[in-house]
Amino acid sequence: MAVLLLAEINDGVLSVDATAKAVSASTSLGDVTVLAVGATAADAAAEAAKIDGVAKVLVAEDALYSHRLAEPVATLMAALAADYSHIVAPATTDAKNILPRVAALLDVMVLSDVTAVVDADTFERPIYAGNAIQTVKSSDAKKVITFRTSTFDAAGEGGSAAVETIAAGDNPGLSEWVEDKVAESDRPELTSAKIVVSGGRGVGSEEDFAIIEKLADKLGAAVGASRAAVDSGFAPNDWQVGQTGKVVAPELYIAAGISGAIQHLAGMKDSKIIVAINKDEEAPIFQVADFGLVADLFEAVPALTEKL
Amino acid sequence: MKVLVPVKRVIDYNVKVRVKADGTGVDLANVKMSMNPFDEIAVEEAIRLKEAGKADEVVVVSIGVKQAQETLRTALAMGADRAILIIAADDVNTDIEPLAVAKLLAKVVEEEQPGLVVAGKQAIDNDMNATGQMLSALLGWSQATFASEVDIDGDKAVVTREVDGGLQTIKVNLPAIVTADLRLNEPRYATLPNIMKAKKKPLDEKTAADYGVDVTPRLEVVKTSEPAVRQAGIKVESVDELVTKLKEAGAI
Numbered sequence: 376m377a378v379l380l381l382a383e384i385n386d387g388v389l390s391v392d393a394t395a396k397a398v399s400a401s402t403s404l405g406d407v408t409v410l411a412v413g414a415t416a417a418d419a420a421a422e423a424a425k426i427d428g429v430a431k432v433l434v435a436e437d438a439l440y441s442h443r444l445a446e447p448v449a450t451l452m453a454a455l456a457a458d459y460s461h462i463v464a465p466a467t468t469d470a471k472n473i474l475p476r477v478a479a480l481l482d483v484m485v486l487s488d489v490t491a492v493v494d495a496d497t498f499e500r501p502i503y504a505g506n507a508i509q510t511v512k513s514s515d516a517k518k519v520i521t522f523r524t525s526t527f528d529a530a531g532e533g534g535s536a537a538v539e540t541i542a543a544g545d546n547p548g549l550s551e552w553v554e555d556k557v558a559e560s561d562r563p564e565l566t567s568a569k570i571v572v573s574g575g576r577g578v579g580s581e582e583d584f585a586i587i588e589k590l591a592d593k594l595g596a597a598v599g600a601s602r603a604a605v606d607s608g609f610a611p612n613d614w615q616v617g618q619t620g621k622v623v624a625p626e627l628y629i630a631a632g633i634s635g636a637i638q639h640l641a642g643m644k645d646s647k648i649i650v651a652i653n654k655d656e657e658a659p660i661f662q663v664a665d666f667g668l669v670a671d672l673f674e675a676v677p678a679l680t681e682k683l
Numbered sequence: 684m685k686v687l688v689p690v691k692r693v694i695d696y697n698v699k700v701r702v703k704a705d706g707t708g709v710d711l712a713n714v715k716m717s718m719n720p721f722d723e724i725a726v727e728e729a730i731r732l733k734e735a736g737k738a739d740e741v742v743v744v745s746i747g748v749k750q751a752q753e754t755l756r757t758a759l760a761m762g763a764d765r766a767i768l769i770i771a772a773d774d775v776n777t778d779i780e781p782l783a784v785a786k787l788l789a790k791v792v793e794e795e796q797p798g799l800v801v802a803g804k805q806a807i808d809n810d811m812n813a814t815g816q817m818l819s820a821l822l823g824w825s826q827a828t829f830a831s832e833v834d835i836d837g838d839k840a841v842v843t844r845e846v847d848g849g850l851q852t853i854k855v856n857l858p859a860i861v862t863a864d865l866r867l868n869e870p871r872y873a874t875l876p877n878i879m880k881a882k883k884k885p886l887d888e889k890t891a892a893d894y895g896v897d898v899t900p901r902l903e904v905v906k907t908s909e910p911a912v913r914q915a916g917i918k919v920e921s922v923d924e925l926v927t928k929l930k931e932a933g934a935i
Contacts (some may be wrong), residue, residue, distance in 0.1 A: 378783070385848065386846075404799070432916055436809065436849035442851070442853075444824050445816065445828070446825060446826070447817075449820065460790070461849070463710045463797070466699075467849045468829060468844075468845070468846045469846070471812050471828070472816065472826075472828045472829075473816075473818035474815050474816075474818060475811075475812070475814075475815075475820075476816045476817065476820040476826065477820075478782070478813070478817065479782065479785060479816070479817035479818075479821050480820050481822035482782075483756065483778055483901065484781070484811045484902050485781070485782075485784070485811070485817075486780045487810065487811050487812055487813060488810065490909040498903065500810075500871070501810065502709075502808065502809055502810055502907075503694070503700045503709060503807070503808055503810070503909060504807060504810065505746050505911065506699070506700045506709075507700060507709050507907050507908070508701075508907070508909070508910050509904055509906075509907050510904070510905040510906045510907075510908070510910050511902040511904055511905065512902065512905050513901060513903075513904065514902075514903065516900050530841055539720065547823075547825075548826045548856075549825035549855060549856050549859075550826075550827070550853050550854065550855040550856065551853065552733045552851070552852075552853055553841065553852040553853055553854050554847075554848040554851075554852045555849065555850070555851050555852075556849050556851075556852075557848045557849045558848060559919070564846075571935075579723050590911040594935065602865070605866075606866075611843055611849070612831075612866060613845070613846075613847065613848060613849050616875065619804075619805075619865050619916050623848075626934060627929070627934040627935065637697075637699065638696070644910075644913065647934075648932055648934045649913075650733075650925065650929070651914070656755070656918075657928055661916075661918070663913050663916075664916045665913075665914070665916040665917070665918055665932075666917060666918075666923070666925055666928050666929065667870065667916060667917070667918045667919065667926050668919050668921075669918065670922075675922055676830075678922040679922050679925065679926065682922060683925065683926065683935065
């Protein structure tokens with residue numbers, strides 16, 4: 376049994392955290408071969424080779440893979456599939472875009488957002504916004520899986536896998552990249568941050584979101600937001616935590632002015648410690664919070680920032 | 684150009700789901716069902732394309748139990764022209780997998796020859812986020828997932844996608860599959876006169892067998908369980924107490 380793992384690479388840089396978490400999720404399934412695909416992927420491949428548990432790294436570097444459009448990357452992965460029993464990736468937007476396409480090309484189902492590996496055919500995954508956990512056994516010859524990274528520990532460094540260059544696959548010629556609008560951020564990346572401070576509708580405006588950001592900066596935390604805050608234009612959409620945004624499981628999650636709707640809880644209820652600051656003591660967020668403070672966030676958040 | 688929109692009947696997003704005590708699944712008996720929220724956005728986008736003169740017909744399709752025709756009527760009341768219902772399950776507890784759904788949709792596409800398929804990015808019941816991508820693979824078409832903006836430009840579509848670091852714009856050849864993200868639009872409500880009119884719009888009923896597609900699941904559900912319950916927390920009285928507790932817990 377062998378595993379082909381799509382490394383998470385953005386603009387030639389390996390996302391070590393996401394990739395290393397997917398590696399640790401995969402090692403019980405067989406020898407892990409990491410696939411580094413991109414317009415520039417050699418540096419990322421060298422980084423991936425250092426992850427503990429990686430047996431081999433394949434590099435496919437070609438202009439065709441610039442911005443990792445789904446059609447050419449899926450074509451390449453399907454062509455490589457013959458030697459592997461499991462084809463996996465961390466559940467990022469990149470992988471969610473590509474892996475179901477790979478699965479259909481191979482005529483197999485995909486297992487999305489897997490949170491636990493029971494055995495080589497059996498996996499756990501959350502359904503209904505995380506309100507139920509389904510254990511499923513695949514009867515497919517090949518398993519195509521995305522792993523929810525927030526539930527696995529990152530594999531350490533110390534590996535020294537061989538790096539092998541492979542030829543680019545066919546070009547389906549169906550799509551082209553136009554532009555990226557990358558949100559500027561000096562803060563830690565939301566999905567891998569140890570601490571996350573999130574604001575909701577209660578924050579009231581884009582200007583007032585600054586008090587959330589100030590607390591986050593004090594703690595060296597990433598900033599998150601509820602859907603209400605994003606829809607109201609208080610925060611950019613890539614800060615959204617929840618069923619349709621990002622799923623996080625930090626050591627500490629501070630929710631300020633967030634009621635705690637099912638869809639938001641789906642993205643953060645596996646956090647180790649949850650703190651809720653809300654003036655409505657009936658808010659559902661208090662049912663999952665380890666420490667709840669019923670208070671006006673405009674007083675409590677600056678006071679908290681001050682005291683840290 | 685014809686636009687095809689797949690819609691799914693799912694448990695209403697406001698309902699707190701209950702896992703059955705015997706672990707066989709989620710209790711769907713007597714629970715409010717609605718159109719998957721992402722599919723409402725997809726229907727809305729298709730109707731807007733029609734209103735903008737970029738599309739001339741909007742066909743909606745749903746796969747599942749007979750009751751899914753209510754979902755199709757809702758889409759017709761929003762402004763879709765015609766509906767196709769493919770009955771593939773006798774029981775609401777049978778969720779047809781994305782691969783089987785994609786195969787059925789591929790057959791519908793063959794018959795209907797749409798220029799564009801707009802689907803939701805994921806269904807809020809199985810949370811798979813796969814059907815659109817799978818359909819696109821089976822047809823050999825281009826795909827534009829998690830769309831927050833769609834602009835038809837001749838024989839191409841320019842689509843802005845919500846990706847991890849921000850937004851990405853791509854240009855895809857038509858025909859294409861687009862999957863709608865939350866921020867694509869604000870779906871309209873069906874008005875009462877339109878709900879009445881929708882009852883007269885055509886709704887074709889088919890079965891999975893009509894299309895020769897095997898809907899046997901590839902993934903056997905071994906069990907469905909409750910997620911781990913969090914320990915009840917405490918309410919603190921002040922910011923000072925909160926800081927003390929967080930320090931004690933080693934969180935800061």
